[in-house]
Amino acid sequence: MKDGSSRRRFRRIAIGAAVVVALAAMNGPALYRFGSEQYHEYKINKPEYKAANGKWDIIEFPAEFKQNTIHAALLHTGKILLVAGSGNDQQNFDDKKFDTRLWDPVKNTIKKIPTPKDLFCTGHTQLSNGNLLIAGGTKRYEKLKGDVTKAGGLMVVHNENPDKPITLPAGTKFTGKTNGNTFTSKDPVVVERAEKVFDPDTGEFLRNDPGLGRIYVEAQKSGAQYETGTQDNYRVQGLSGADARNTYGMAEKLALDKKDFQGIRDAFEFDPVAEKYIQVDPMKEARWYPTLTTLSDGKVLSLSGLDEIGQLVPGKNEVFDPETRTWEYTEGIRQFPTYPAISLMQNGKLFYSGSNAGYGPDDVGRDPGIWDLETNKFRKLPGMSDPKLLETSGTVLLPPAQDEKYMVIGGGGVGESQESSKKTRIVDLQADDPKFVDGPELEKGTRYPQSSILPDDTVLVSGGSEDYRGRGGSNIHQARLYDPKANSFRKVADPLVGRNYHSGSLLLPDGRVMFFGSDSLYADKANTKPGVFEQRIEMYTPPYLYRDSRPSLSGGPKTVERGASAKFTSQQASTLKTARLIRPSASTHVTDVDQRSIALDMKKSKDSITVTVPESRNLVESGWYMLFVTDADGTPSKAQWVKVP
Known part of the structure; x- marks a missing residue:
């Protein structure tokens, strides 16, 4: 009996072992993955690991406060303004659902802020009074070629009358002299009076240079038969007498091509104390994807962007005066791609790194250089590696600012290019003959890298994607600390969330760094599922906050003059x-x-x-x-x- 019982027990053990082996064979990858994830979680939470590499944590907002955050700014109250506008969601745009959140990361309170316009793809900068200036945004979403049913495009209205401007209301009809097609304007337009031109030596009258107005027009009916292939002059219906003789339209191709986003002229200040938007005078030009840069006198330069008809603003730059809250054009014309990285230099001139976020010709305004706004002269800077891969690159003024060294990080080809750069490039603007030299390379070609200056004079570089908008599952889950003194990167803890287009980062007063956004084109490596906007906030706690103690700082005045x-x-x-x-x-x-x-x-x-x-x-x-x-x-x-x- 004893031997039979032993044999049966051995048989059960053998069968059980075989089942375990079979299950392991079937589920090995999953079990390994589970084990690897558990070990990774254990590893990254060990005190010595966090002290060397830092730690990432995901912050989930309650459902009613989630939004597609496109813009973020740290306010002097310590709260963070999170702006979505329509959040790259046309249904929100059509429903006029525009969102802003105000988040207190210390108290973890969130407040919904009434948002007056679609501040999606706006520009913003900190003002001297502590308000945040916000200018531009979205007037109309893009229409892809297959969705366009009426031929349309840019109409340039000419006014040859030197005595008065002329205003044409929305719905004005333009009929081609050659093609005979009629197109209707979508918005009103004011066309300034013509300018009289005289010979500078003799004072003799030479000609009238017509005033020009730009407007979007489209055919009255759907169909390819209303497309035009060449330039034509257009008679303005409803005008008579001198107005009819002096006013006319000119247009190139009016077609069923893709129509880009259109911008708005609206501008606001966000008051962190009152916690509301305050409307100020609108810009001279409508702008979508503009950059706002502070100038030597505290005024703010607004430049580039797509205008109210979806065209790149033709080099018309303007300045906001915080005292009068009004805008004025600058002298001269200079064009840049949208969201150009342009910063104030210590000599009062402006540095353009070549970084930008997209729209614009691939051969206009993309060279890095130094711009004298007063004379409108521009000096190109040599030495940039991967010069054709600067779109969606990042630019950071390396600490301390007195050294005036900038780093340009990664980047990609123009438009939806698959190309991306591993390069970092550094320029010393205080050198006698400034030129770019290569810094340490990134591990992967990187579009949309985020960079945040830390209080210890290092720079956190994180995220981005190898391909356009994370296409092909190309998000980069890596973070590095750059040391300007050693000119080297050090690997730190990997972020938990992928970040590409429509993402950003902010240094907080407690020394942590907040990351927001990401708008992948697709949700899988095969590019078969549409992407979902990343609504989670992620917080990086640098290694320096895992040391035994940190210095205290208190008291002191709230205001300190320069030189004081x-x-x-x-x-x-x-x-x-x-x-x-x-x-x-x-x-x-x-x-x-x-x-x-x-x-x-x-x-x-x-x-x-x-x-x-x-x-x-x-x-x-x-x-x-x-x-x-x-x-x-x-x-x-x-x-x-x-x-x-």
Whole structure:
């Protein structure tokens, strides 16, 4: 009996083992994957790993507060403005559903903000009074070629009357003199009076240069028979007498081609204290995908973008005066692709890195260089590697800002190109003969890289995708810390969420970095499923926040003049090494020209420090800043908010 029982028990064990082996063979990959994921989770949460690499955490908003965040800005209240507008969702646009959220990351409270216009693909920058200037947005979504049923396009209206402008209402009809087709305007247009031109030597009258107005027109009926193939002059119906003689339209091809997004002229300030949008005078030009850049006098330059008829704004740049809240054109014409990365230099000129986010000819305005706005002269800078792969590249002013060194990161080919660059390029604008030199390479070609300056003078570079909008499952789940002194990258913890188009990052006052957005074209590697907008927020806690302690910083004035000094309390004053003023970010479409970290002179006593703000207005632009101090290990304090008037 004993031997028979043993044999049966052995048989059961053998059968059970065979079943386990069979199940393992069937489910091996899943079991391995489960085990790998469990081990990875264990590894990244170990204290020593976080102290060396940092940690990523996903923040889920309640369902009623989720949105497709396109733009984000850190406000001097410590809250974050998250702007979606219609969120790249045409149904939201058609329903006039425009969203903004105001998030307090300390209290974790979220507030819905009434949004007056579609601030999708707008421009923004921090103003000296602490408000956020927001200008431009969406008037009409693009129409792909197959969806266009009525021939249409750009009509340039000429006014040869030097005595008065002329206004044509929406619905004005233009009939071709050669083709005989009639097209109708979608919006009103004001055409300025003609300009009289005289001989500069004799004073003799030479001619009238007509005033010009641009407007979108489309055929009255659907069908390919209403397309035009060549330029034609157009009679304006409803005019008589001198107006009929002096006013006419000219158009090139009016066709069933794809129609690009159209911009709006509307502009607002967001008041962080009142927590609402305040309308200001509209821009002279409608703009979709514009860049806003602060100038030496505190005014704001608005440039590029697609206009109200979906055409690239023809080099007409304008300036916002925060005192009068009005706009004026700049002298001269200079054209750039949309969302150009243009920053104020310490000599008052403007640096264009070549980075941009898309629309525009591939042979106009793409060369990096230095732009003198007063004379409208532009000096190209040599040495850029992968010069044809600058679209969707990132640009960052390396810390400290006084060194005036910029890094251009990655990038891709124009439009929906599959090409991307591994290059980083660095230019020293204080050199006698500035030129780009290559920095350390990225592991992969990277479009849409995010870069955030940290208080310890390193730069966090994360995310992006190898292909256009993450196509082919090409999101890059990698993060690196760049050290400007060593000119090298160091690998840190990998982000949990892929980020490509319509994503961004912000440094927070507690030293963490917030990431938002991502708008993949497809949701799978085979490019068969449509992408879903990434609504989750992700927070990166750098290694420096996993050290045993961090220096304290408190007290001090809320306002410090340029060239002036201010005293702050710190119990660790004797161990402090650096003090930095970091301008709060306003980020979208791989564009954040506000970001800069300024080194401050610092004197230490037993329990306090005295810092001095540099005198240069071009270096220290007016507005609110985060003041950080760091110890000898690079561990930062929490920031104190300081205003430089």
